[in-house]
Amino acid sequence: MKTLDPGAFLGLEGHDCRPDAPGVVIAVPYEATTTYKTGTALGPAAILNASQQVEYYDEWLEDEARRYGVRTAAAVVCDGPPEQLADELEVIVGAHLDAQRFPLILGGEHSISLGSIRAAAKRHPDLVVLHLDAHPDLRDEYDGTRYGHGCVMRRVWDLGVRIHAFGLRAISPHERDFYPTQTTATYVGARELLPLHGPERVERILAGLPAGPLWLSWDIDGLDPSIVPHTGTPEPGGVDWYTVSELLRQLDVHKRHIVGAELVELLPLPGHHASDFACARLAHRMLLAGLRSHARRT
Numbered sequence: 461m462k463t464l465d466p467g468a469f470l471g472l473e474g475h476d477c478r479p480d481a482p483g484v485v486i487a488v489p490y491e492a493t494t495t496y497k498t499g500t501a502l503g504p505a506a507i508l509n510a511s512q513q514v515e516y517y518d519e520w521l522e523d524e525a526r527r528y529g530v531r532t533a534a535a536v537v538c539d540g541p542p543e544q545l546a547d548e549l550e551v552i553v554g555a556h557l558d559a560q561r562f563p564l565i566l567g568g569e570h571s572i573s574l575g576s577i578r579a580a581a582k583r584h585p586d587l588v589v590l591h592l593d594a595h596p597d598l599r600d601e602y603d604g605t606r607y608g609h610g611c612v613m614r615r616v617w618d619l620g621v622r623i624h625a626f627g628l629r630a631i632s633p634h635e636r637d638f639y640p641t642q643t644t645a646t647y648v649g650a651r652e653l654l655p656l657h658g659p660e661r662v663e664r665i666l667a668g669l670p671a672g673p674l675w676l677s678w679d680i681d682g683l684d685p686s687i688v689p690h691t692g693t694p695e696p697g698g699v700d701w702y703t704v705s706e707l708l709r710q711l712d713v714h715k716r717h718i719v720g721a722e723l724v725e726l727l728p729l730p731g732h733h734a735s736d737f738a739c740a741r742l743a744h745r746m747l748l749a750g751l752r753s754h755a756r757r758t
């Protein structure tokens with residue numbers, strides 16, 4: 461495993477990454493329950509590294525995250541089971557939220573979400589998780605654990621947090637039947653987006669999104685693998701680049717409150733840097749949308 465320090469997000473140093481910066485980037489190189497191809501623990505370093513080549517100016521949101529101040533925190537390293545990581549991350553992310561910071565978390569496998577979302581939900585009881593994924597992750601138990609990557613949204617749902625998923629296209633019959641029986645879990649499948657074009661796709665996703673503060677829990681496999689092929693379970697089909705970009709822009713236009721964000725499940729492959737770069741670009745856009753939301757409220 462490469463142990464070189466990957467450096468700061470966007471390569472920021474000096475004034476732009478002051479200790480009291482409202483944006484904090486937290487790498488969580490955690491992988492314990494991955495079932496197919498492994499290597500997501502290397503994802504955060506690959507994103508941090510690629511982010512140093514990302515243009516500061518984001519032409520979709522017409523702004524720059526560094527303008528608000530962005531600091532890269534120490535990576536959170538945990539060798540224990542996902543339940544233990546959840547407890548640790550809940551404390552760490554909770555402290556950032558209490559200090560009025562916007563956290564962007566870079567995974568790692570998707571099981572890392574529970575602790576951060578628990579921290580956010582305790583502070584925002586009406587929290588809504590906007591969940592991008594090819595998979596619902598709603599299994600009650602999978603591979604002998606109730607806290608693995610295939611169960612993470614079920615544990616989030618257990619908290620009473622509302623979930624609105626989009627991009628789903630690998631769904632078990634049990635999960636398919638779960639959504640219609642719940643008022644707190646909804647989804648827009650990839651098939652529903654197929655006949656729609658451009659802005660209509662974004663409108664369809666937003667139409668089902670409840671009011672309330674948002675946590676963005678984005679699994680990169682929700683995107684079409686032609687954009688990011690390097691992920692553990694690259695399902696064909698999926699959400700296109702312009703839809704996620706315009707979705708972030710519309711959240712900004714609608715002045716939605718974004719509490720925190722995470723991007724997970726990149727599985728970098730040496731010599732193939734397009735996936736790393738796409739994730740870094742998307743991570744910057746998510747961070748920027750969050751920081752703009754944060755700035756409107758402070």
Ligand SMILES: [Mn+2]
Nearest residue numbers: 594595679681
């Ligand atoms: Mn997934």
